[in-house]
Amino acid sequence: MIFTEYLTARKNRKTPERFAILDMIYSIEGHFDIDSLYVLMEEKANFRVSRATLYNTIILLMDAHLVIKHQFGSSSQYEKCYDQVTHHHMICTQCGKVREFQDDQLQADIEGTKLTKFTQTHYSLYIYGLCSKCARENKKILINKKHKNEK
Amino acid sequence: MIFTEYLTARKNRKTPERFAILDMIYSIEGHFDIDSLYVLMEEKANFRVSRATLYNTIILLMDAHLVIKHQFGSSSQYEKCYDQVTHHHMICTQCGKVREFQDDQLQADIEGTKLTKFTQTHYSLYIYGLCSKCARENKKILINKKHKNEK
DNA sequence: GTCAGTGCAAACTTTTTGCAACTAC
DNA sequence: GTAGTTGCAAAAAGTTTGCACTGAC
Numbered sequence: 001m002i003f004t005e006y007l008t009a010r011k012n013r014k015t016p017e018r019f020a021i022l023d024m025i026y027s028i029e030g031h032f033d034i035d036s037l038y039v040l041m042e043e044k045a046n047f048r049v050s051r052a053t054l055y056n057t058i059i060l061l062m063d064a065h066l067v068i069k070h071q072f073g074s075s076s077q078y079e080k081c082y083d084q085v086t087h088h089h090m091i092c093t094q095c096g097k098v099r100e101f102q103d104d105q106l107q108a109d110i111e112g113t114k115l116t117k118f119t120q121t122h123y124s125l126y127i128y129g130l131c132s133k134c135a136r137e138n139k140k141i142l143i144n145k146k147h148k149n150e151k
Numbered sequence: 152m153i154f155t156e157y158l159t160a161r162k163n164r165k166t167p168e169r170f171a172i173l174d175m176i177y178s179i180e181g182h183f184d185i186d187s188l189y190v191l192m193e194e195k196a197n198f199r200v201s202r203a204t205l206y207n208t209i210i211l212l213m214d215a216h217l218v219i220k221h222q223f224g225s226s227s228q229y230e231k232c233y234d235q236v237t238h239h240h241m242i243c244t245q246c247g248k249v250r251e252f253q254d255d256q257l258q259a260d261i262e263g264t265k266l267t268k269f270t271q272t273h274y275s276l277y278i279y280g281l282c283s284k285c286a287r288e289n290k291k292i293l294i295n296k297k298h299k300n301e302k
Numbered sequence: 303g304t305c306a307g308t309g310c311a312a313a314c315t316t317t318t319t320g321c322a323a324c325t326a327c
Numbered sequence: 328g329t330a331g332t333t334g335c336a337a338a339a340a341g342t343t344t345g346c347a348c349t350g351a352c
Contacts, residue, residue, distance in 0.1 A: 164325085185316080186316085225316080226315080226317095
């Protein structure tokens with residue numbers, strides 16, 4: 001297992017906490033933040049760890065390329081990334097909802113970009129805009145305003 | 152001026168603070184965070200504003216598409232974006248340094264992506280990896296370790 | 303047995319909020 | 328005059344840190 005090898009190589013200890021956290025993370029689909037991971041660990045895995053340990057472990061997992069970090073919204077969001085299909089993110093600037101999508105061509109374009117003096121390991125693409133729901137609501141508000149002004 | 156029109160359209164007030172902040176931001180090349188903006192406002196523009204006002208105004212400016220927000224590192228980074236050339240970001244995962252680059256083809260590829268139920272307004276591309284300096288240092292450390300082990 | 307790793311609480315940083323005072327309209 | 332804005336200070340939210348204790352090796 002990659003994490004075991006990683007810990008051995010770095011002469012880090014293989015604590016039960018670390019493996020329990022890794023297991024929990026890999027059972028989660030999609031994004032999560034430290035707080036929801038903390039709650040999940042306790043409720044689903046029945047394993048109490050401190051938040052400090054979660055932060056520590058997450059850093060190791062990012063280093064081992066097993067987890068990636070996103071920073072939309074106020075708190076950092078994390079996501080498993082080993083053996084996952086690369087995806088891109090659409091973020092609604094109004095309601096904050098994040099949707100993922102795949103696009104092999106786009107992925108190839110980005111990964112194929114030649115960079116000087118830089119070795120690419122991974123990337124994040126965030127596309128901002130309005131989801132259909134918010135776009136619809138904006139239109140409604142606009143119409144209401146117009147009516148008001150016309151009175 | 153766009154900001155004036157924007158404020159008028161939203162029936163917001165045209166306060167001196169707002170214009171002083173906008174001017175300051177447009178005199179800054181590259182990224183800045185709220186704290187350095189706060190210091191700059193006082194030192195360069197000789198204009199005291201509270202942090203709360205900076206946060207409030209930045210939100211307006213983002214809404215007006217005059218400023219965009221990035222979230223690498225611990226504090227949010229902002230950047231003017233009107234009439235600017237779109238660029239992408241290379242972020243070194245070791246030293247945290249951010250470098251910008253341009254790539255018209257890549258930009259066209261991303262902006263041309265067809266999205267369902269989503270209206271794209273702008274995007275951010277962050278490419279993570281190692282800058283040449285950190286890559287060189289890593290190699291050195293590796294060689295040193297090898298020497299030690301061979302002793 | 304040793305020292306990396308953990309839990310806890312306190313500290314710290316960044317951002318948000320409530321409220322009184324101010325001012326653009 | 329009256330809301331929308333501002334400044335201030337307090338609070339909230341997220342993350343880091345110091346220290347004593349624990350347990351992997």
